Amino acid sequence: MALNAHALVAITDARGVIIEVNDNFCNISQYSREELTGQTHRIINSGYHPKAFFKDLWQTIARNEVWSGDICNRAKDGSLYWVQSTMVPLVGKNGKPERYIAIRADITSKKDAEATTRHIALHDALTGLPNRRLMTKRLKSAISIKEQQPGYGALLLMDLDYFKEVNDMLGHDVGDELLQQTALRLSRSVRDTDTVARFGGDEFVIILDNLGVNIDIATSNAKSIGEGVRMAVTDPYHLGHHQLEVTPSVGVVLFNNENEDSQELLKQADIALYAAKEAGRNQLLFFEPALQIETIKRTLLAQDLRQAIDKKELVLFYQPIVNAQHQIQGVEALLRWLHPQHGLVTPDTFILLAEEQGLIVPIGEWVLETACKQLAIWQQDPKHKALTMAVNISVRQLNQTNFVDMVKQTLARTGACSKQLMLEITESIFQDNVSSAIAKMNALREEGIRFSLDDFGTGYSSLTFLKRLPIDNLKIDKSFVDDILDDSRSLAIALALISLAKDLKIQVIAEGIETPEQMKWLQRNGCDFFQGYLFSKALHPSDLHKVLENTALP
Numbered sequence: 001m002a003l004n005a006h007a008l009v010a011i012t013d014a015r016g017v018i019i020e021v022n023d024n025f026c027n028i029s030q031y032s033r034e035e036l037t038g039q040t041h042r043i044i045n046s047g048y049h050p051k052a053f054f055k056d057l058w059q060t061i062a063r064n065e066v067w068s069g070d071i072c073n074r075a076k077d078g079s080l081y082w083v084q085s086t087m088v089p090l091v092g093k094n095g096k097p098e099r100y101i102a103i104r105a106d107i108t109s110k111k112d113a114e115a116t117t118r119h120i121a122l123h124d125a126l127t128g129l130p131n132r133r134l135m136t137k138r139l140k141s142a143i144s145i146k147e148q149q150p151g152y153g154a155l156l157l158m159d160l161d162y163f164k165e166v167n168d169m170l171g172h173d174v175g176d177e178l179l180q181q182t183a184l185r186l187s188r189s190v191r192d193t194d195t196v197a198r199f200g201g202d203e204f205v206i207i208l209d210n211l212g213v214n215i216d217i218a219t220s221n222a223k224s225i226g227e228g229v230r231m232a233v234t235d236p237y238h239l240g241h242h243q244l245e246v247t248p249s250v251g252v253v254l255f256n257n258e259n260e261d262s263q264e265l266l267k268q269a270d271i272a273l274y275a276a277k278e279a280g281r282n283q284l285l286f287f288e289p290a291l292q293i294e295t296i297k298r299t300l301l302a303q304d305l306r307q308a309i310d311k312k313e314l315v316l317f318y319q320p321i322v323n324a325q326h327q328i329q330g331v332e333a334l335l336r337w338l339h340p341q342h343g344l345v346t347p348d349t350f351i352l353l354a355e356e357q358g359l360i361v362p363i364g365e366w367v368l369e370t371a372c373k374q375l376a377i378w379q380q381d382p383k384h385k386a387l388t389m390a391v392n393i394s395v396r397q398l399n400q401t402n403f404v405d406m407v408k409q410t411l412a413r414t415g416a417c418s419k420q421l422m423l424e425i426t427e428s429i430f431q432d433n434v435s436s437a438i439a440k441m442n443a444l445r446e447e448g449i450r451f452s453l454d455d456f457g458t459g460y461s462s463l464t465f466l467k468r469l470p471i472d473n474l475k476i477d478k479s480f481v482d483d484i485l486d487d488s489r490s491l492a493i494a495l496a497l498i499s500l501a502k503d504l505k506i507q508v509i510a511e512g513i514e515t516p517e518q519m520k521w522l523q524r525n526g527c528d529f530f531q532g533y534l535f536s537k538a539l540h541p542s543d544l545h546k547v548l549e550n551t552a553l554p
């Protein structure tokens with residue numbers, strides 16, 4: 001009959017002992033008819049369902065009712081299979097079930113497909129780790145469990161320092177492999193009961209549970225596990241033919257039954273991560289309420305900064321640059337923000353913010369325009385027409401595809417002479433697409449614009465790149481100038497930089513000069529130009545005009 005041909009059929013007595021099975025039942029369970037007869041269905045129990053599941057099944061059929069549901073069984077070889085089951089009681093003369101007939105259909109492939117879909121929906125395709133959705137679910141459940149089992153857990157938010165640069169310089173395939181290897185290292189650094197998830201991009205989340213009921217012990221446990229994670233990521237990576245060293249920054253927040261909001265916890269971990277980046281990267285920092293206050297302040301400042309150009313709150317100050325005779329040769333334009341509540345804000349406070357908020361491009365364009373207008377005014381005045389104007393250019397500005405056109409158009413609009421414009425770039429351009437930066441610099445140098453390399457030696461210097469960079473000036477950073485007379489290392493670095501610049505036929509500007517002794521040393525050792533508080537601080541345009549009338553500074 002058709003039922004026998006397609007379904008898996010078993011008949012049991014009232015106690016559930018198998019009396020009869022059809023061939024389909026034998027095939028799927030891999031047991032022979034002889035092995036099954038006389039046994040109960042326990043022989044194919046997979047252990048997947050809780051006891052309550054079968055209790056409900058038995059109670060239903062014992063009431064002479066039909067039970068249906070999906071059951072996961074185990075075949076003789078240990079493999080699992082799913083059946084859609086209908087259990088029908090056959091009632092005897094006494095009104096009680098005498099026999100049970102179980103009619104089942106194999107739904108293993110449907111269940112497998114559902115499991116795959118569920119896995120895809122909850123896991124990251126690249127690393128196989130739980131994704132943001134599953135992580136949020138697990139975080140919520142870790143928090144709610146704390147109501148019955150008091151104690152602390154921790155949420156770690158980690159990202160890879162300079163991951164974008166790896167992607168940009170070595171390509172997305174290498175970037176992907178780095179993420180895969182990182183995922184593996186993270187999973188191996190924590191216990192099986194902890195969760196490692198990919199949050200998106202190069203951000204990973206780790207949920208650590210059972211860190212103890214005492215906050216100090218829990219903090220110390222979270223710290224040592226977190227440091228272990230950080231160290232695991234710092235080991236060199238072998239990616240194809242590249243060997244790479246990568247560092248992570250980690251933000252940590254502890255939780256117990258008092259923190260109910262998973263989103264708030266993530267926000268706090270993010271604040272701690274930001275602070276770890278600010279503190280110089282490759283660090284692990286715990287969330288503190290004071291950090292949240294800083295974030296609020298930063299958000300408010302970012303809102304104000306967005307309107308600063310339109311409200312005409314930005315001002316350019318100019319710091320004189322002198323020659324060996326202390327005569328002013330030019331100035332460096334330095335941005336200031338006249339904030340209505342906070343007063344004069346220096347760029348150290350807001351340039352990084354402007355970079356993060358994507359405001360550095362419009363602000364940088366305003367700086368260039370304002371500086372070029374000033375340059376054009378001086379060029380009309382015979383006394384000041386030889387002055388040069390140095391303008392700081394952020395790497396984000398240089399990366400803009402229209403950067404060359406923007407600079408040319410600004411010069412044309414303001415009438416400033418390109419030969420007296422000097423663009424100051426920093427060695428952070430080494431972290432990005434250097435070839436494209438070089439092409440843009442060359443295009444602008446053809447127009448007569450000169451380039452100066454600022455802060456050289458303080459970050460990611462590469463002598464190879466320096467050789468390729470079309471620069472006219474090298475600035476010795478204030479940090480070396482500060483110590484040239486007291487620290488043999490700073491002295492050695494300053495000497496090496498001057499000698500390197502001379503070999504490359506590049507002029508040297510020393511900045512941050514505060515004492516006559518520093519000036520003498522720098523002059524004696526071959527620096528061409530000098531800048532620092534010894535001569536003048538950055539001045540408001542009206543104060544600069546008074547100084548320019550003297551042309552020579554102390």
Ligand SMILES: Nc1nc2c(ncn2[C@@H]2O[C@H](COP(=O)(O)O[C@H]3[C@@H](O)[C@H](n4cnc5c(=O)[nH]c(N)nc54)O[C@@H]3COP(=O)(O)O)[C@@H](O)[C@H]2O)c(=O)[nH]1
Pocket residue numbers: 319332333334335346347348351364367392393394424454455478511512513514531532533534538
């Ligand atoms: N992308 C842009 N960056 C800009 C712009 N304007 C400024 N900046 C960058 O901000 C950083 C801080 O600048 P600032 O507070 O203006 O400080 C400059 C000088 O005032 C200071 N300086 C110079 N001489 C001395 C000294 O003798 N002592 C002392 N304590 N400080 C001194 O150094 C800063 C000059 O920096 P540099 O550019 O490296 O020559 C700074 O990194 C600016 O670059 C802008 O418009 N765009």
